[in-house]
Amino acid sequence: MTRIALPILAVGAAALLVTFPIWSSAWESSRYATTILQSMLVVAILALSLDLLVGSAGMPSLGHAAYFGAGAYAAAIAGQRLGSDDLLLGLGAAVLVSAVLALAIGAVAVRAAGIFFLMLTLAFAQMVFAIAFQAADITGGSNGFSGVRRPTFVGLDFNDATALFHLVAVVFLLVLLLVWRIRSSTYGRALVGLRENERRMRALGYDTTRLKLSAFVLAGAIAGVGGALQAYSIRFVSTNDVGVARSVEAFVSVLIGGASTLLGPAIGAAVVVFIERVLDSYIPFADTVLGLVFIVFVLAARQGIVGLVRVAYARVRA
Amino acid sequence: MIETRELRREFGGIKALAGVTLTVAEGERRAIIGPNGAGKTTLFNVLTGELEPTAGEVRLAGEDVTGRRPHELARRGVARMYQRNELFDSLPARDNVAIAVAAAAGPYRPFRAPPASEIVAAEELLERVGLGGRGAVPARALSHGERRQLELAVALALRPRVLLLDEPTAGMSPAETGRITELIASLDRSLTLVIVEHDMDVVFRLAQRITVLHEGRVIAEGTPDEVRGDTLVNEVYLGKVVA
Numbered sequence: 001m002t003r004i005a006l007p008i009l010a011v012g013a014a015a016l017l018v019t020f021p022i023w024s025s026a027w028e029s030s031r032y033a034t035t036i037l038q039s040m041l042v043v044a045i046l047a048l049s050l051d052l053l054v055g056s057a058g059m060p061s062l063g064h065a066a067y068f069g070a071g072a073y074a075a076a077i078a079g080q081r082l083g084s085d086d087l088l089l090g091l092g093a094a095v096l097v098s099a100v101l102a103l104a105i106g107a108v109a110v111r112a113a114g115i116f117f118l119m120l121t122l123a124f125a126q127m128v129f130a131i132a133f134q135a136a137d138i139t140g141g142s143n144g145f146s147g148v149r150r151p152t153f154v155g156l157d158f159n160d161a162t163a164l165f166h167l168v169a170v171v172f173l174l175v176l177l178l179v180w181r182i183r184s185s186t187y188g189r190a191l192v193g194l195r196e197n198e199r200r201m202r203a204l205g206y207d208t209t210r211l212k213l214s215a216f217v218l219a220g221a222i223a224g225v226g227g228a229l230q231a232y233s234i235r236f237v238s239t240n241d242v243g244v245a246r247s248v249e250a251f252v253s254v255l256i257g258g259a260s261t262l263l264g265p266a267i268g269a270a271v272v273v274f275i276e277r278v279l280d281s282y283i284p285f286a287d288t289v290l291g292l293v294f295i296v297f298v299l300a301a302r303q304g305i306v307g308l309v310r311v312a313y314a315r316v317r318a
Numbered sequence: 319m320i321e322t323r324e325l326r327r328e329f330g331g332i333k334a335l336a337g338v339t340l341t342v343a344e345g346e347r348r349a350i351i352g353p354n355g356a357g358k359t360t361l362f363n364v365l366t367g368e369l370e371p372t373a374g375e376v377r378l379a380g381e382d383v384t385g386r387r388p389h390e391l392a393r394r395g396v397a398r399m400y401q402r403n404e405l406f407d408s409l410p411a412r413d414n415v416a417i418a419v420a421a422a423a424g425p426y427r428p429f430r431a432p433p434a435s436e437i438v439a440a441e442e443l444l445e446r447v448g449l450g451g452r453g454a455v456p457a458r459a460l461s462h463g464e465r466r467q468l469e470l471a472v473a474l475a476l477r478p479r480v481l482l483l484d485e486p487t488a489g490m491s492p493a494e495t496g497r498i499t500e501l502i503a504s505l506d507r508s509l510t511l512v513i514v515e516h517d518m519d520v521v522f523r524l525a526q527r528i529t530v531l532h533e534g535r536v537i538a539e540g541t542p543d544e545v546r547g548d549t550l551v552n553e554v555y556l557g558k559v560v561a
Binding site for chain 1: 332366369388389392393397399400404405406408409413414417418420422423424425426427428429430431472476488507518
């Protein structure tokens with residue numbers, strides 16, 4: 001049954017997601033909800049890319065915002081300097097810059113493992129933050145980069161809020177599809193091999209340094225796409241987008257949703273953005289709530305939301 | 319097939335290998351014995367590239383491979399069964415072997431699912447080491463004996479030219495020891511085997527020649543009968559075990 005039902009369900013859910021602003025338009029909060037959902041999708045792209053490292057390959061990067069931010073600045077600056085609104089140019093610049101940055105940082109960082117890898121990625125990301133802060137002529141420094149031009153693509157103008165949401169949702173789905181393919185491929189299984197036993201991988205003839213670097217660059221490039229969409233969404237890039245808070249946001253999304261699961265990081269991102277953006281306007285200390293939620297998951301539910309659902313499902317079936 | 323010349327390895331003043339010269343011919347089955355701390359595992363770590371020698375040379379099929387990294391040696395046909403299993407614990411036994419089977423083609427196939435032929439090859443290897451029907455069980459849920467069998471299947475999946483076996487029967491029951499010994503004995507005769515083992519029954523069953531290591535040096539080498547008759551060997555090693 002699931003063989004036929006699952007693809008139909010997936011396509012249905014994807015269609016509902018992309019058309020959200022249309023079918024929810026009668027609802028008075030539709031515009032607000034669309035904005036929040038769009039923000040969730042952007043953070044989800046970042047979290048999905050990070051999970052390739054954290055979940056699949058067992059590489060706990062705490063500096064993943066560096067590539068997100070690099071993508072955001074690259075898309076914004078390319079649009080401004082080249083005077084072009086071409087979507088492919090913006091996304092291309094974002095992918096290129098974030099991949100090159102990840103290659104440079106990864107070449108050093110992947111030689112360390114565990115907590116040392118975590119500290120190195122954090123330190124490098126802080127350097128990127130400092131550069132974004134200092135190079136005010138290009139990035140706007142502490143004032144941020146405002147007036148990001150929204151892109152166009154073969155007759156589609158993403159200055160329209162609904163069109164832009166469609167773009168973000170479609171790119172999110174493409175990233176999800178890409179990550180799904182990668183996870184079920186020979187390459188994805190090799191990444192899991194790294195997480196499980198790097199020594200054995202080397203003894204089998206895998207060049208583990210190169211394999212880790214390739215994952216780091218791939219994850220960085222995908223994060224860069226997320227960054228570009230962020231820049232287009234709010235038409236503004238700030239140093240926050242390369243800051244440690246955003247790196248932590250992605251890391252927490254992965255852990256709350258469920259590391260090394262396909263949908264976990266996206267679900268985690270939705271929870272995190274909901275607490276930060278929606279709950280925050282209703283209750284005081286929303287950030288504290290997020291902290292508590294995180295602590296509960298780390299202590300009691302290491303497999304995240306997806307893991308809890310799986311356990312519950314197995315119980316119901318048994 | 320494998321030659322070492324004056325191989326030395328020191329750990330902060332402690333000489334784990336103090337000049338080991340060794341020649342193992344192609345297709346030969348060589349046992350390396352010696353008391354704990356004789357340098358047997360250090361020798362294996364150097365032969366697989368996990369440790370660089372302080373001095374000396376390692377040759378593989380005539381090629382100088384001294385200082386090559388582990389994956390380079392693996393790609394040249396050196397496989398190892400570790401003394402303490404090095405498995406992918408949370409993955410099914412089948413995937414443990416499949417990752418080894420896939421190693422030859424490399425990991426950079428990001429969009430295609432692993433081909434069915436790899437899974438078939440993995441299942442065949444599991445069958446061969448006596449784990450038929452256990453393919454879906456995560457490595458960590460297997461018994462100690464089964465994990466040793468899986469460790470062997472993973473090493474064999476590389477189709478190696480040289481197989482280094484570090485105490486293949488460690489911690490096994492007598493029945494399991496008998497099974498894995500016969501399995502190793504039945505391997506292709508063109509495969510070069512180097513076996514570190516404490517169980518002398520296993521050594522005498524498998525080895526054509528025996529090298530005795532003591533304090534990082536070769537103190538004797540010969541056929542099983544010659545080594546058995548060597549007084550020095552009896553004193554430092556066999557005497558303690560056999561008498």
